[in-house]
Amino acid sequence: MQTKIDQKTGRAINRRLVLNVIRQQGGLSRTAVANQTGLSPATVGFVVSDLIEEGILKEAQPTPQKRGRKPVPVEIDRGGHLAVGFKFATRRIDCLLTNLAMEPVDELSVALETNAPEEFVAAAQHAVDTLMARPATAGRRIIAAGLTMPARVDTGSGDCVNSYRFGWRNVPITRMMSDVLGLSVGIEDDTLGYGLAHQLFGLGQGISNFMALAVGEGIGCASILDGQVRRGSMGNAGKVGHTLIGDDGPLCECGRRGCLQASFSATALETAWSAGGSALELTDAIRAEEPAALALVSQAGATIGEHLATWALLLDPQVIVLGGEAAGYGAAFVAPMEEAFRKGDYRPDSARIVVDDTRTFWAAGAAAVAVQQIFDFQSVPAAGLIEA
Numbered sequence: 001m002q003t004k005i006d007q008k009t010g011r012a013i014n015r016r017l018v019l020n021v022i023r024q025q026g027g028l029s030r031t032a033v034a035n036q037t038g039l040s041p042a043t044v045g046f047v048v049s050d051l052i053e054e055g056i057l058k059e060a061q062p063t064p065q066k067r068g069r070k071p072v073p074v075e076i077d078r079g080g081h082l083a084v085g086f087k088f089a090t091r092r093i094d095c096l097l098t099n100l101a102m103e104p105v106d107e108l109s110v111a112l113e114t115n116a117p118e119e120f121v122a123a124a125q126h127a128v129d130t131l132m133a134r135p136a137t138a139g140r141r142i143i144a145a146g147l148t149m150p151a152r153v154d155t156g157s158g159d160c161v162n163s164y165r166f167g168w169r170n171v172p173i174t175r176m177m178s179d180v181l182g183l184s185v186g187i188e189d190d191t192l193g194y195g196l197a198h199q200l201f202g203l204g205q206g207i208s209n210f211m212a213l214a215v216g217e218g219i220g221c222a223s224i225l226d227g228q229v230r231r232g233s234m235g236n237a238g239k240v241g242h243t244l245i246g247d248d249g250p251l252c253e254c255g256r257r258g259c260l261q262a263s264f265s266a267t268a269l270e271t272a273w274s275a276g277g278s279a280l281e282l283t284d285a286i287r288a289e290e291p292a293a294l295a296l297v298s299q300a301g302a303t304i305g306e307h308l309a310t311w312a313l314l315l316d317p318q319v320i321v322l323g324g325e326a327a328g329y330g331a332a333f334v335a336p337m338e339e340a341f342r343k344g345d346y347r348p349d350s351a352r353i354v355v356d357d358t359r360t361f362w363a364a365g366a367a368a369v370a371v372q373q374i375f376d377f378q379s380v381p382a383a384g385l386i387e388a
Contacts, residue, residue, distance in 0.1 A: 011047075014037075014039055014043055014047050015047055015050075015051070016375065017037045017039065018033055018037060018039070018044060018047045018048065018051070019051070019056070019057075019374065019375050020375055021033055021036045021037055022057065022074060022075060022076060023076060023101075023375055026073075026075050026076070027060055027073040027074075027075050028073055028074065028075075029071035029072060029073050029074070030044050030045055030048055030071075030072075030074065031071065032071070032073075033048070033074070048074055051074075052074070055077055055080040055081050056076070056077060056080065056081065056100060056374070057074050057075065057076060057077055058074065058075060058076075058077040058080070059072050059073070059074055060072070060073045060074065060075050061073075076099075076100050076101045077100065078099045078100070078101045078103060079099070079140075080099070080100065080140065081099070081100055081140065081141060081142070081143045082097050082098065082099060082100075082105060082137065082140050082141065082142045082143070083097070083098050083099070083100060083102075083142065083143070083144040083145070083146070083367055083370035083371045083374075084096070084097050084098075084128060084131075084142050084144070084145045084146070084183075084367065084370060085098070085145070085146045085147075085148070085363055085364065085365070085366025085367030085368070085369065085370050086124050086127070086145070086146070086147045086148070086177075086366050087148050087149075087190060087193075087362050087363045087365065087366045088120055088147065088148065088149035088150075088166075088190070089150075089190075089217065090115065090165060090166075090217060091111065091112045091113070091114065091115060092109060092110070092111055092112060093109070093110050093112065093120055093123045093124060093127065094107070094108075094109045094359075094362065094363040094366075095107060095108045095109070095110070095124065095127035095128070095131065095363070096363035096364060096366065096367045097131050097136075097137065097142070097367075098364070098367045098370075098371070100371060100374065102200060102201050102364070102367065102368065102371060104364075105136055105137065106131050106134060106136050106137065107131075107363060108127045108130055108131055110123040110126060110127050115165075115166040115167065115168075117168065117171050117173055117176060118176075120173070121173075121176050121177050121180055122180075124177055124180070124181065125180045125181060128142070128181060142181075142183060143183075143374070144183065144184065144186075144370040144371060144373045144374055145177070145181060145183040145184065145185040145186070145370050146185065146186045146187070146188070146193075146366045146367060146368065146369030146370030146371070146372070146373070147173065147174060147177065147185055147186065147187045147188075147366055147369065148187070148188050148189065148190040148192075148193035148194075148362075148365050148366040148369060149163060149166070149173075149187075149189070149190055150163060150165045150166075150189070150190050150191075150217065150218055150220070151163035151165075151166070151168065151189060151190075152189070152234065152235050152236055152239075153187045153188060153189055153235055154187075154235065155186070155187060155188060155231070155235070157172070158172065158173070158174030158175060158185065158186070158187050159171060159172050159173065159174070159187075160173045160187070161235070164252075164253040164254050164255075165217065165218070165253050173187065174186070174187050184373060186369045186370060186372060186373050187369065188365070188366075188369045189220070189231075189235065189238070190214075190220070190362065190365065190366075191212065191214045191220030191221065191222050191238050192220075192222045192229055192231060192237070192238060192365075193362075193365030193366055193368060193369055194212055194214055194222060194323060194361055194362055194365040195211075195212035195222025195223070195224055195229055195238075195321075195365075196222070196224075196229050196365055196368045196369070196372070197361040197362075197364040197365040197367075197368045198210075198212050198321050198356070198361055199224050199227075199229065200368055201364075202321070202356070202361050202364075203319070203321045203354050203356055204224060204319060204321055207224075207318050207319050208224075208225075208226055208227050208318070209224065209225055209226065209315070209316065209317050209318050210224050210317045210318055210319040210320065210321060210351075211223055211224070211311070211312065211315060211317045211319075211320045211321070211351075212224070212320075212321040212323065213304075213308065213320055213321065213322050213323070213324075214323050214324040215264075215265060215266055215300075215304065215322070215323075215324040215325070215326035215327070216265065216266050216267070216323075216324030216325045216326065217265060217266070217267045217325075218241045218253070218261045218265050218267075219240055219241030219260055219261040219264070219265050219304070219324075220238050220239060220240065220241060221238045221240045221308075221311060222238050223237060223238060223315050223317075225315065240260065240307070240311060241259060241260050241261030241265060242254055242256075242259045242260070242261070243259065243260045243307055244256070244258045244259060244260075245258055245259075245260050245263065245303065245307075246258040249262055249263050250262040250263055250268065260303070260304070260307065263300075263303075264299075264300040264303055264304055265326075266324060266325035266326040266329075267325075269282060269296060269297060269300055269326070270282050272296065273285070273293065273296060276292065278290070278292075278293075280293075282296075282297075282329075283328060283329065286329055286330065286332050293332075294332050297326075297329045297332050297333040297336075298332060298333070298336045299336075300326070300333065301326075301329075301332075301333040301334060301335070301336035301337035301340070302336040302337065302339070302340040303340070304337055304340075305336065305337035305338060305339065305340030305341040305344070306340045306341075306343075306344055308320070308337070308340075308341050308344075309340070309341045309342075309343070309344025309345045310344065312341070312345055312350075312351055313345065313346075313347075316347075317351045318351060318352070319351055319352050319353075319354060320341075320351050320352070320353045320354070321354055321355075321356055322334065322337075322353055322354070322355050322356065323355075323356040323357075323361065323362075327355050327356060327357045328357050330357075334353070334355060337353070338353055341353065
């Protein structure tokens with residue numbers, strides 16, 4: 001039995017269905033799209049025509065065939081409109097422009113004096129103005145914006161509910177950015193955005209169940225289960241850095257002592273290393289195989305790996321993507337983490353740990369939040385709810 005919904009909602013659903021089939025498979029004729037979605041050819045024709053007129057889709061070269069009319073495939077217009085993603089970090093904003101196929105067009109990072117919301121908004125506007133003045137964006141316009149940050153966020157209202165790292169509470173950050181940029185702005189926790197980027201076009205592409213563990217300024221873990229990024233009841237899913245490992249450790253940004261990330265995030269490790277008085281940066285000391293540096297990151301990797309095994313038992317992932325600054329420590333960090341993880345994971349077919357030692361997918365996560373507003377990747381229902 002089909003659910004009764006209004007025509008406006010029905011058109012939006014049909015649009016998402018068509019867009020997502022074309023995004024996933026590309027180069028499909030209108031007939032093929034109708035077959036894939038269960039929508040009528042007439043409905044698909046109307047939707048595709050609107051999307052071509054908007055510059056989101058375009059017609060490609062007809063498919064060769066021996067007889068009859070050649071089917072004309074439609075695909076995402078890669079040379080058309082743009083999306084922009086903003087990754088907020090401590091006193092820095094990373095801005096990434098992509099096309100609607102999530103292919104990078106240009107990028108820019110801006111350093112900030114403070115973590116004040118107004119400064120982030122001004123930096124976002126400066127980044128967009130700078131990028132849109134460059135030759136790569138000539139004749140194109142931005143139609144979607146996304147923002148990720150280390151925080152509990154309300155994706156409905158667009159507010160930052162709480163960010164310990166920035167000292168923000170109930171900041172209407174997307175409305176502030178929309179007022180300046182003239183765009184609708186989506187928001188997501190940065191680790192969940194990172195997981196979304198890997199799901200769409202990274203190391204988790206095509207994998208229904210995986211985890212994205214990030215060890216950087218903090219420690220977070222995005223869970224993608226049955227193809228969906230899980231946010232939890234209040235948007236707190238994945239804040240594993242606040243797992244207590246004692247009650248007398250360093251002070252965490254949340255105000256407690258003994259949180260995992262207060263001792264073993266990349267930022268905490270670098271702070272501890274600097275306090276030891278070495279002339280080398282931690283990464284350089286690791287490359288030089290200084291025993292104290294190796295011991296420091298080995299302990300961190302082993303402790304995180306032990307807890308990772310417990311988290312994996314709850315979620316049963318196929319793959320665990322490891323990212324963040326700590327991934328750059330290499331085998332000195334990763335090998336002890338893997339060893340502790342294998343020891344704690346009883347499953348005979350334990351999840352593979354794959355390392356992402358780039359920074360690409362952090363800003364791409366924000367861009368994915370932007371493009372998600374158009375494609376609505378995670379809210380596509382079964383086909384055929386309404387013909388409108």
